[in-house]
Amino acid sequence: MAVKLLLEKAHIEGIRSYEVYRREGGYRSVEKALKTMSPENIVDEVKKSGLRGRGGAGFPAGMKWSFIAKPEGVPRHLVCNADESEPGTFKDRYLMENIPHLLIEGLIVSSFALGSNDTYIYIRGEYAWIVDILETAINEAKANGFVGNNILGTGFNCNIHVQRGAGAYICGEETALIESLEGKRGNPRLKPPFPAVKGLWERPTVVNNVETLSAIVPIINMGGEEYAKIGVGRSTGTKLISACGNINQPGVYEIDMTISVEEFIYSDEYCGGIANGKRLKACIPGGSSVPILPANLLLKTAKGETRYMNYESLSDGGFATGSMMGSGGFIVLDEDQCIVKNTLTLARFYRHESCGQCSPCREGTGWMEKILHNIEYGKGKISDIDLLWDIQSKIEGNTICPLGDAAAWPVAAAIRHFRDEFAWHVNHPDESQKRNFGLAHYADPIYVPVTA
Amino acid sequence: MSEQPLFKVTIDNITIEVPAGTTILEAARKIGGEVAPPTMCYYSKLKGSGGKCRTCLVEVSKGSEKDPRPMPKLVASCRTTIMDGMEVKNITSPKVLDARAGVVEFLLLNHPLDCPICDQAGECHLQDLSYEHGKEKTRYEFQKRVFHKVDLGDKIQLHMTRCILCYRCVFTADQLTTNREHGILDRGDHSQIATFIQKNLQNDFIGNVIDVCPVGALTDKTFRFKNRVWFTKPVDAHRDCDKCCGEVQLWMRGDEVYRVTARKDEWGEVKESSKGSTGWICNECRFDKKKVSDWIIEGPSNINRHSVISQGHYVGLKKPNETLSKVMQGRDPKLLMNIHEVSEVNKENIQLSLLERPAHSNDFNQ
Ligand SMILES: Cc1cc2nc3c(=O)[nH]c(=O)nc-3n(C[C@H](O)[C@H](O)[C@H](O)COP(=O)(O)O)c2cc1C
Ligand code: SF4
Ligand code: SF4
Ligand code: FES
Numbered sequence: 166m167a168v169k170l171l172l173e174k175a176h177i178e179g180i181r182s183y184e185v186y187r188r189e190g191g192y193r194s195v196e197k198a199l200k201t202m203s204p205e206n207i208v209d210e211v212k213k214s215g216l217r218g219r220g221g222a223g224f225p226a227g228m229k230w231s232f233i234a235k236p237e238g239v240p241r242h243l244v245c246n247a248d249e250s251e252p253g254t255f256k257d258r259y260l261m262e263n264i265p266h267l268l269i270e271g272l273i274v275s276s277f278a279l280g281s282n283d284t285y286i287y288i289r290g291e292y293a294w295i296v297d298i299l300e301t302a303i304n305e306a307k308a309n310g311f312v313g314n315n316i317l318g319t320g321f322n323c324n325i326h327v328q329r330g331a332g333a334y335i336c337g338e339e340t341a342l343i344e345s346l347e348g349k350r351g352n353p354r355l356k357p358p359f360p361a362v363k364g365l366w367e368r369p370t371v372v373n374n375v376e377t378l379s380a381i382v383p384i385i386n387m388g389g390e391e392y393a394k395i396g397v398g399r400s401t402g403t404k405l406i407s408a409c410g411n412i413n414q415p416g417v418y419e420i421d422m423t424i425s426v427e428e429f430i431y432s433d434e435y436c437g438g439i440a441n442g443k444r445l446k447a448c449i450p451g452g453s454s455v456p457i458l459p460a461n462l463l464l465k466t467a468k469g470e471t472r473y474m475n476y477e478s479l480s481d482g483g484f485a486t487g488s489m490m491g492s493g494g495f496i497v498l499d500e501d502q503c504i505v506k507n508t509l510t511l512a513r514f515y516r517h518e519s520c521g522q523c524s525p526c527r528e529g530t531g532w533m534e535k536i537l538h539n540i541e542y543g544k545g546k547i548s549d550i551d552l553l554w555d556i557q558s559k560i561e562g563n564t565i566c567p568l569g570d571a572a573a574w575p576v577a578a579a580i581r582h583f584r585d586e587f588a589w590h591v592n593h594p595d596e597s598q599k600r601n602f603g604l605a606h607y608a609d610p611i612y613v614p615v616t617a
Numbered sequence: 618m619s620e621q622p623l624f625k626v627t628i629d630n631i632t633i634e635v636p637a638g639t640t641i642l643e644a645a646r647k648i649g650g651e652v653a654p655p656t657m658c659y660y661s662k663l664k665g666s667g668g669k670c671r672t673c674l675v676e677v678s679k680g681s682e683k684d685p686r687p688m689p690k691l692v693a694s695c696r697t698t699i700m701d702g703m704e705v706k707n708i709t710s711p712k713v714l715d716a717r718a719g720v721v722e723f724l725l726l727n728h729p730l731d732c733p734i735c736d737q738a739g740e741c742h743l744q745d746l747s748y749e750h751g752k753e754k755t756r757y758e759f760q761k762r763v764f765h766k767v768d769l770g771d772k773i774q775l776h777m778t779r780c781i782l783c784y785r786c787v788f789t790a791d792q793l794t795t796n797r798e799h800g801i802l803d804r805g806d807h808s809q810i811a812t813f814i815q816k817n818l819q820n821d822f823i824g825n826v827i828d829v830c831p832v833g834a835l836t837d838k839t840f841r842f843k844n845r846v847w848f849t850k851p852v853d854a855h856r857d858c859d860k861c862c863g864e865v866q867l868w869m870r871g872d873e874v875y876r877v878t879a880r881k882d883e884w885g886e887v888k889e890s891s892k893g894s895t896g897w898i899c900n901e902c903r904f905d906k907k908k909v910s911d912w913i914i915e916g917p918s919n920i921n922r923h924s925v926i927s928q929g930h931y932v933g934l935k936k937p938n939e940t941l942s943k944v945m946q947g948r949d950p951k952l953l954m955n956i957h958e959v960s961e962v963n964k965e966n967i968q969l970s971l972l973e974r975p976a977h978s979n980d981f982n983q
Contacts, residue, residue: 333804350801355668355696519805521782522669528723531806535759552756559719562690563671 167434168395170383170403171376172419175263181298183305186266192311194385198274199319202385207278211381213389215401220246220337220374221452221492222567223476232361233279234369241369243281244346245272245378247288247295248330248337252453252514253494256405257375259417261288261295265302269325271378273311274385276323279371283324287342290330299327334518338566339372340364341520352520353566374492376405396422400475404490410448410497413437422475426450427464429474430497443499446604447583450479451491453511454571456578457504458488459607469613484578500604504586505597508579509537515572526569529560533576540587543594550587554580583607624701628652628675629709629944641694641705642673646884650940651708653884655717655746657724657831658783659695660886662895666788667695670781671720672746676713679704691716709944714750721751727761727806728832729778737833739846739925742885743781764809769799769818772838772904773827777809780834786810786826793897794820810834821860824903828879828887839904840868840876847925849875854912860899862890866918867909874907883921 179185186192198207212227233241245268249257261268268286276284288296303325306312314322328346330336336345340354343365364370380402384392393401400422409415412430414437420429429435430445439445445460465472467486472478476490498507516530533556539545557573564570580587586605590597621636628645629652635644643661645653654675659667667673673695677688682702691713694705707713725747732738764777782801787810790799799818802811812818827835849868856863868876879887879898890896906912942948969976 335804355693516805521801521803521805521808522784524670524672524720524723524781527782527806527808528726532723532726532757532759559716559723563674563716563719565668565693 167419167424168403168421169419170392170395171260171267171379171405172264172417175260180264181266181302183266183302183309186264187309191266192270192306192309194382195270195273195311196317198385199277199317199321204278204280207274207385210384210389211278214380214384214392215389215399216377216380216384216392217399217401217476218374219376219380219404219493221251221454223490226373226377229361229373230275230279230371232359233371234362235280236369239368240282241280242365242371243272243276243279243284243378244339244342244365244370244372245284245286245375246337246339246342246372247286247292247375248334248342249292249375249492250289250334250337250518251492251494252511253409253449253496254407254452254492255409256407256417256493258292258295259407260375260379260405261292262298265295265298266306267379267382268299268375269302269306269312271381272325273306273316273323275371275373275378275381276325277321281371282322283326285346285365286325286327287336287346288327288329289337290332293329296327296329303327333520334514335520335566335568338568341566342372343370352522353568355565376493397473397475398477400477400490404474404493406474406493406495408436408495408497410495411440411443411499411502412497413440420474422473424474425464426472426474426479429495436495436497439497439499441499443501444604444608445497446500446502446607447498447504449488449494449496449498449575450474451489452494453496453514454567454574455489455491456484456487456574457498457507457582458578459582460604461608461611462486462582463488465611467611467613469611484574485581488578501601503541503601504579504583505537505541505590508576509534509541511575512537512572515568519568519572520566523563523565523569525560526564526572529556529569530572532556533572537576540590543590543598545587545591545594547588547591549591550580550584622701624699624703626699626701626703626705628705629707629940630946631940631943635699637698637701639699641675641677641692641697641699641703642667644699645675645694645705645707648940649938652940652944654694654707655742655750656695656884657742657746657781658785660785660788660829661884662887663785663788663792663829666783666785668693670724670783672717672724672750674713674716674720676706676710677703678706678710717750718752721747722755722757724781725751725755726757727778728781729761729763731779735779735833736836736841736846737779737830740885741833742831762806767811768838769812769835770823772824772900773818774836774838774841775810776834776836778834779832780810780830781832782808782810783831785829785831786835789826789829790818790820790823793822793825794818796820799823799826821899821901822897824900825879825887825897827903828881831885837876837903839907844868844870844875851918851920853880853915853918855915856902856906856912858899858902861902862892862894862896862898863902864890864896865898865902865912867912867914869909872909874909874912877903877906880918 174189208230216226217223335341336351338353341351345351360370403419403421406418431438447459448463449457466481479490480487512534516534519526519530521527536549557576560569561573586602589602623634654673657670657672674691675694679685681700767775799812827837849870851866854867865877866880867874882888888896
């Protein structure tokens with residue numbers, strides 16, 4: 166049985182309430198941190214833990230914290246990114262719904278470490294009911310002296326505010342989130358300056374994901390070094406994976422990043438195999454923005470080694486033959502799924518969600534969607550495939566925020582690995598409207614040359 | 618005040634020294650000529666502008682003397698400050714040229730290209746940009762997006778279909794006027810410039826949005842369809858105005874004043890007035906003073922030679938900085954040819970630039 170640090174207690178009856186959470190050992194990390202540790206100690210522990218941001222980019226959390234500027238007399242802020250809008254990602258929702266006090270506990274410790282007296286949770290507007298859950302939890306914690314003024318008599322003040330977004334994926338990008346939190350249009354800012362220097366109201370700000378901030382609790386309780394022993398390499402601790410698609414047991418799983426992708430998909434402890442006895446065709450392992458992989462490259466790397474569910478292994482091979490851990494949104498596609506249609510769906514999403522500030526993303530996402538629409542509906546041309554490739558390459562890297570890249574990568578990866586499926590759509594305009602390309606050779610073992 | 622340290626920066630093989638805090642773009646503009654990247658959204662007089670259109674992308678091949686690593690991505694030169702010892706490639710970077718051609722294509726995707734009936738034609742930055750950096754053919758085969766024309770009051774028309782969403786007018790309205798009535802609705806490729814529920818924009822300085830608009834999306838209704846800009850001649854003039862600096866350009870044909878605008882510099886931006894502040898002009902000067910007798914005429918304006926306006930205008934012509942040979946480090950540009958050697962028409966002994974009037978076919982029969 167794998168180690169569980171975040172969801173271990175999530176299914177205890179009544180864990181949403183303060184009494185049960187506290188009885189189960191909740192808020193110990195606040196006592197330990199505020200009474201026995203200095204902010205610097207906490208940042209050190211987080212550094213030692215090797216915890217990487219769980220929001221998508223995987224940036225080391227301790228390092229991010231140590232970058233925060235500390236100008237005299239200027240307040241600092243911690244902002245919890247609960248905008249979770251990446252298609253395929255629903256782990257933060259699960260955590261906040263089931264064990265909200267874990268997040269609140271992590272927020273207080275982190276706020277203490279960063280010196281934030283006003284901490285914000287920016288939550289996606291569609292999670293309206295979770296706002297109530299969080300506010301109840303905050304009020305309970307406040308009533309018990311863990312939130313508010315003079316926490317545990319230490320003189321540390323921290324208020325936690327919950328702010329709802331208004332339904333824009335882009336407001337999950339940290340600088341767009343900050344703009345939105347300030348009451349403005351959620352357009353990403355140009356960096357530099359980085360939020361750590363000038364963030365919310367031009368004050369030093371750290372933005373972290375829900376899961377990242379929740380993981381601070383076990384790190385403080387067990388110590389950074391112990392935490393770092395879980396997992397492998399630079400993938401320390403546990404990671405929440407939200408699995409969906411054509412699998413028998415969709416849901417949120419906590420893994421310790423030592424298991425293989427194959428085990429994750431097929432074992433009964435996790436996804437329980439492909440639904441309806443179908444075969445695996447492809448998978449988007451880290452949320453809609455990361456490259457899609459065909460079955461053969463998903464289970465094994467291009468070198469023929471087993472691929473594991475961790476940051477390094479999932480990105481083994483770079484974009485040519487690998488993908489990314491991303492936000493942990495694990496989307497499985499079986500042999501009946503059409504990659505062209507899937508790519509069109511994602512392209513439509515990014516076109517709809519682009520903020521429209523920079524020309525490559527604003528215009529390029531719409532163009533890609535239109536071309537993919539033609540191909541999907543049997544009106545494509547062979548030259549469209551190269552055109553798509555060229556458009557995505559002109560968006561990638563040339564935009565203000567990573568949404569441009571996130572729109573380009575799925576298209577690039579689909580063409581890179583499934584070009585013949587696109588070509589089949591073009592060459593069989595009628596047939597492609599009636600049936601799918603199927604599994605084809607996408608699960609065939611990959612030839613690995615033997616070098617002496 | 619303490620002396621600002623000078624930083625050394627090399628752009629396209631030309632090295633200059635500029636004060637710390639200068640952007641790559643401003644440094645490149647000091648060099649001038651081809652080395653200055655094109656800009657569609659940046660406007661030095663508008664705080665917060667720039668970074669959006671991505672036409673000014675450049676490659677930083679060396680970060681600084683201290684940290685010589687190149688920057689991993691192309692950067693927006695208008696919003697990236699230089700470091701001491703930085704090396705930048707603009708026209709010497711194939712990556713930049715490729716990305717820029719891409720940006721031009723993106724900007725033109727949904728642009729109607731209705732130049733023949735657009736008042737901006739001839740002074741349109743998008744026209745210049747596509748002429749200089751674009752490809753001759755588009756690969757876009759879909760319907761372009763279309764918006765209805767909207768009147769922003771009785772003097773300004775918004776033709777959103779032509780807009781490239783540079784945000785300049787939004788910054789202008791925000792920074793020159795007191796109310797936030799002019800902004801952006803929606804997002805992505807369906808976003809649009811809009812006023813607060815079709816509000817009539819009344820502010821005394823709102824007319825300046827026309828001058829900052831790089832395309833024909835915001836035009837002067839008192840000038841619409843009256844003339845083509847290249848048939849009119851810009852003349853510097855001023856009057857005593859209690860609202861603005863009163864220093865303008867009159868666009869005249871014969872003795873008639875067709876249009877009044879602020880004075881612009883060689884980058885197409887509103888110049889500083891003689892008093893040192895940005896030379897924004899008020900609506901009264903712009904829309905209501907259309908008689909020569911309203912103004913004290915100073916003389917013909919200086920005109921950049923690459924502008925089509927120069928075609929009927931021979932006085933005060935400014936030649937752009939010649940930078941190509943420096944960029945090529947003294948070598949002759951390989952791809953350029955001597956037009957006299959290959960042209961049957963353009964005879965060597967006829968110097969077009971010396972003609973006192975437009976060239977005529979007779980000139981070549983000599
Ligand atoms: C378009 C876009 C959407 C994003 N959405 C989210 C999100 O919903 N939740 C999140 O935690 N991070 C999101 N991110 C990543 C954030 O910008 C930021 O990197 C993250 O909140 C940092 O937290 P971490 O270091 O704890 O991962 C998004 C990024 C982009 C570019
Ligand atoms: S990349 Fe897209 S979403 Fe990001 S700032 Fe540019 S237009 Fe907006
Ligand atoms: S109307 Fe003109 S100035 Fe305003 S955003 Fe559009 S192109 Fe820019
Ligand atoms: S001018 Fe620099 S991005 Fe538009």
